[in-house]
Amino acid sequence: MHPSRAIRGRTTRLLDGKRIVVGISGSIAAVEVPRIIRELLRHGADVQAVMSPEAARIITPEAVEFATGHPPILQLTGNVEHVTLLGPGEGRADLLLIAPATANTLSKIAHGIDDTAVTSCASVALGGGVPLLVAPAMHSHMGLNPAVRENVERLRSWGVGIIRGAATEGEEKIATPEEVAAAVLHRLGRGPWAGRRVVVIGGASREKIDAVRSVTNESSGTMAVALATQAYFRGADVEMWAGALQVFPPAWIPLTRWEGVDDLLSLARRRRTDLARAAAVFVPAALSDFTLEPRAGKIPSRDHPILTLSLRRAPKVLPAIRSLAPPPTRLVGFKLESGENVSDLEREGRRLREETGADWVVANDVSAMGSSDTNVLVLSSVGRGQWIHGPKTEVAGKLLDDLGRELANVAHPAPAPRSRPRTNSGSPLRRRSRRGVRRSRPRRP
Numbered sequence: 001m002h003p004s005r006a007i008r009g010r011t012t013r014l015l016d017g018k019r020i021v022v023g024i025s026g027s028i029a030a031v032e033v034p035r036i037i038r039e040l041l042r043h044g045a046d047v048q049a050v051m052s053p054e055a056a057r058i059i060t061p062e063a064v065e066f067a068t069g070h071p072p073i074l075q076l077t078g079n080v081e082h083v084t085l086l087g088p089g090e091g092r093a094d095l096l097l098i099a100p101a102t103a104n105t106l107s108k109i110a111h112g113i114d115d116t117a118v119t120s121c122a123s124v125a126l127g128g129g130v131p132l133l134v135a136p137a138m139h140s141h142m143g144l145n146p147a148v149r150e151n152v153e154r155l156r157s158w159g160v161g162i163i164r165g166a167a168t169e170g171e172e173k174i175a176t177p178e179e180v181a182a183a184v185l186h187r188l189g190r191g192p193w194a195g196r197r198v199v200v201i202g203g204a205s206r207e208k209i210d211a212v213r214s215v216t217n218e219s220s221g222t223m224a225v226a227l228a229t230q231a232y233f234r235g236a237d238v239e240m241w242a243g244a245l246q247v248f249p250p251a252w253i254p255l256t257r258w259e260g261v262d263d264l265l266s267l268a269r270r271r272r273t274d275l276a277r278a279a280a281v282f283v284p285a286a287l288s289d290f291t292l293e294p295r296a297g298k299i300p301s302r303d304h305p306i307l308t309l310s311l312r313r314a315p316k317v318l319p320a321i322r323s324l325a326p327p328p329t330r331l332v333g334f335k336l337e338s339g340e341n342v343s344d345l346e347r348e349g350r351r352l353r354e355e356t357g358a359d360w361v362v363a364n365d366v367s368a369m370g371s372s373d374t375n376v377l378v379l380s381s382v383g384r385g386q387w388i389h390g391p392k393t394e395v396a397g398k399l400l401d402d403l404g405r406e407l408a409n410v411a412h413p414a415p416a417p418r419s420r421p422r423t424n425s426g427s428p429l430r431r432r433s434r435r436g437v438r439r440s441r442p443r444r445p
Contacts, residue, residue, distance in 0.1 A: 004069035008041045012397065014185055014233055015045035019093045021085050022047055023118035024064065024072075026054025029100035029137035029174040033059065034067035036099055036135075039177035041068075043185060048085060048093070049073070052105070052116040073117050082120040086130050095188060096125040099163075100137035100174045103148045109134075110151035126158060131187050133161040137174040140167060161187055182232065182252055189235015192404035196279035198236040200228040201321075203243030204286045207260045208294035209309065214259075219286030221245035222372065223334075226396035227282050228253045234400060239274070241267060243285055261287055261314040268317075268324055275325035279407060283321065284334040284362070288314050318356035330403060333358040338366040342377075349379045360403065381406070 009016065020040055024030050037047050049064045049072040056074060064072045073081045085093050098105065098118060105118060114120040125132045134155065142148055156162055163183045165175035175183075189195075202224020206214040225247050228240045232253060239254045241264070249255060256271075258264040264287070268275060275281060290311035299307065318333045325331060333356055335349045349363035364376040375389040378399065386402075388395050 002069040004038075004041055004067065007038060009044040011039075011042040012185075012233065013044045015040065015043040015188065018044070018095070018188060019046045019048065019091070020184065021093045021096045021121060022049045022068075023096060023098040023121055024049060024051045024055040024059070025098065025100060025102045025105040025116075025118055026052055026058060027100040027102045027137045027174070028058060030055050030058045032174055032177070033099060034063060035177045036180050037064075037067040039181040040184060043181055045184075050081070050085075050117045050121050052118045055118075076117050076120060082117065082124045086121055086124040087128060092128075093130060095131045095133065095184060096121055097133045097135070097180070097184060098122065099135035099180060101134040103136075103138045103142040103145070106134060106136065106155065107148060107151045110154045126160075131161070132159075133163055133180075133183055133187060135163040135165065135175050135180055136172055137165070138172050140170050140172055143167075143172045178250065179252065182229075182250065185233040186235055186252075189233070191234055191401075192408040193231055193279070193400065194235030196236050196407075197274070197277055198228075198231045198238045199241065199275060199278045199281045200224050200231070200238065201241045201264070201281065201283045201285045201317075202227070203245045205243050205258075205260050205264070205288045207288050207291040207314070209292065210295045210297060210299045212298050215288065215290075215292070215309075215311075216244055217286045217288070219244075220247055222247050223284045223374065223392050223396065224282070225249045225253075226393040227284065227400070230393065230397045230400055233397075234404070236279075261291055261317060264317060265315060265320055268321060272324040275321065276329060278325060278329050280330040280332060280403065281321060281325055282332045282334075283318060285317075286336065287317050290314055316356070318352070318358055322357040327359075330359045330407060331357065332360045332362065332399075332403065335361055335363040336366055337363065345377055346379070346385055349377060349385070353379060362399065378402070 022033065022037060024033050037049070040047055047068045048070050049068050051061060051064065051072045051074050061072050061074060076082060086096060108115065108119045109122045112123065114123045122132060152162060161183060163175045163180055165173040165179070203221040204217045204219040206216045208214050221242065224240065224242065228238050228249050232238045239256065240249050241256045241258060243258055256267065258267050291314040292309055292311050322331055333352055335352045337345055337348055345363050349361045352358065353361045359381050361379045362376050363379065364374055372391055374392050374395055375387065376395060378386045378388060388398055
């Protein structure tokens with residue numbers, strides 16, 4: 001078995017059955033392409049590479065063949081490879097990705113010049129409606145050239161997705177493999193989440209004691225980040241509202257910050273239109289049940305050998321979100337309990353659903369806080385509760401797929417226009433366990 005097959009689908013199976021053509025042009029960033037190809041394989045894709053003559057001077061065809069498992073196409077022959085791969089008929093590729101895309105290659109595509117196998121593939125893709133993404137890589141001054149900027153904007157106006165990397169050391173670097181894969185997944189999303197708005201509210205609330213101290217909790221935000229990332233992979237237009245985080249979302253997820261419960265409620269009221277337009281609002285945030293009036297400045301510790309804080313009950317967030325985002329928006333609440341047995345956990349989860357009007361409730365034990373794995377009881381709008389166990393990133397995907405099947409049968413506001421890939425520089429996705437999601441019942445305490 002070729003090594004490329006051994007890693008296929010290790011991260012997700014979202015690109016199973018998808019054929020992606022990767023066009024490689026002559027930038028030194030071509031040395032990064034095998035890593036990009038392997039990342040696409042880890043999501044299940046089948047990848048065929050096409051190389052320009054200049055690209056073959058930088059990275060050998062043998063290295064690219066090792067990455068993909070297929071010999072790369074170096075020039076067009078009587079087999080009309082550009083038409084066979086991207087023209088009409090059986091076997092047509094699902095997407096063309098040009099990575100790296102040099103200033104020269106971008107400009108040729110923008111003006112319909114076909115003088116390499118890569119630019120010819122782009123011409124056929126644009127003419128036939130095959131999705132086209134480009135990951136530019138060039139010296140920063142080339143990127144600032146008015147002609148190049150105009151050509152990039154022309155491509156963007158034609159629906160070509162531009163995957164921007166970091167601008168450092170005088171270079172416009174190629175995007176990371178994780179950023180490129182995220183852009184491909186988002187563009188190819190065709191399920192019930194594609195083009196729909198999703199808001200994920202996560203992280204820990206911080207209730208201020210004074211100007212420098214606060215009362216908070218041990219939530220890491222891992223589940224919220226997993227939900228936002230997996231929704232983006234499925235084509236959703238995602239925004240994350242985040243309190244305190246120990247893990248951070250990737251750069252392509254827009255982030256709005258909040259601190260305490262009152263701050264979050266103010267944000268929700270300001271953004272009520274966005275909430276109401278969302279297909280779903282997920283609230284895995286660890287919200288404080290108590291708050292207090294912060295004192296001005298910093299409380300001097302030398303004056304207070306004992307400091308007594310007076311806490312008051314904080315307002316409840318889920319009922320407020322429900323009132324601001326009524327059905328058909330699906331509201332998914334999360335219930336965290338400590339040391340409860342199975343029946344008590346289910347009872348508290350159902351109580352939360354009844355009291356808040358949430359459509360779904362995900363209940364779990366406090367042991368999941370800060371862990372990469374979780375064991376959750378999902379209480380949907382119909383049927384009995386279902387246990388799901390596994391890495392949080394895979395549990396998040398399972399939740400989205402299950403809710404997506406319900407969403408497909410519910411009338412919702414018209415989806416917002418599909419967003420272009422948000423893939424500016426930022427932290428790459430963290431590697432997570434590859435274990436499959438398992439359905440199980442937890443041990444009784």
